Amino acid sequence: ATPAGGNAGPPELPAGRGWRGLALGAAVAAVVVLLDVVTKSWAVHRLAGGSVHVLGPLDFELSFNTGSSFSLFQGQTGLVILVASALVVVLATLAWRAPTTARAAVIGLILGGALGNLGDRLVRDRHGAVVDFVALHVWPTFNVADACIVVGCILLVLSLLRTGRTR
Numbered sequence: 266a267t268p269a270g271g272n273a274g275p276p277e278l279p280a281g282r283g284w285r286g287l288a289l290g291a292a293v294a295a296v297v298v299l300l301d302v303v304t305k306s307w308a309v310h311r312l313a314g315g316s317v318h319v320l321g322p323l324d325f326e327l328s329f330n331t332g333s334s335f336s337l338f339q340g341q342t343g344l345v346i347l348v349a350s351a352l353v354v355v356l357a358t359l360a361w362r363a364p365t366t367a368r369a370a371v372i373g374l375i376l377g378g379a380l381g382n383l384g385d386r387l388v389r390d391r392h393g394a395v396v397d398f399v400a401l402h403v404w405p406t407f408n409v410a411d412a413c414i415v416v417g418c419i420l421l422v423l424s425l426l427r428t429g430r431t432r
Contacts, residue, residue: 282362286369290360293370297377298384301409305385308398308408322402329394330406342386342393349383368424374417381410 311317312327319325333345356376363369385395397406 282364284361286363286366287357287361289366289369290357290363290373290376293373294377294380297374297410297413298381301377301381301413302384304409305381305396305398308396312398316400324400324402325398326400326406328397328400328406329391330397331392331394346383346386346393349379349386352379353383364428368421371417371420371424374413375421378410378412378414378417381408381413385410 308325308327312325316324316326331342331345333348353376356372356379360369360372360376363372382395386393389396395408395410397408397411399408399412400406
């Protein structure tokens, strides 16, 4: 109860909400971006002379993708940058509103992947292309940012199914 005429202040947010969720999501995103930048830099320098066979169907092969996932929207870099920028804002908001720290961390994976690829499009001198280098030959070539987006989306869906909530 609040004393007469007193103000109880803002309501308490659950564990992951607010600055805590945003900070955790941003920290996870920063780690993803760092790993993505380092691995893409390695790929550009090491794989320029040709691919490297790793194991079984796994090769490291340098390629550049001007489209989005699965090479959709090839040559429409402006549209892809616009959508990715909007997605970054939405993901930051979702991290802020995340009901748990685990959900905020999962959103950070997706946010980091989106920022890694967006940074590639904005900074790299390849007409908005993203560096891809992990080739499985049964799946489109991808990078660390792409992998984090896919894993983050799978974990997010599992989290939503487990809790039965969509907030």
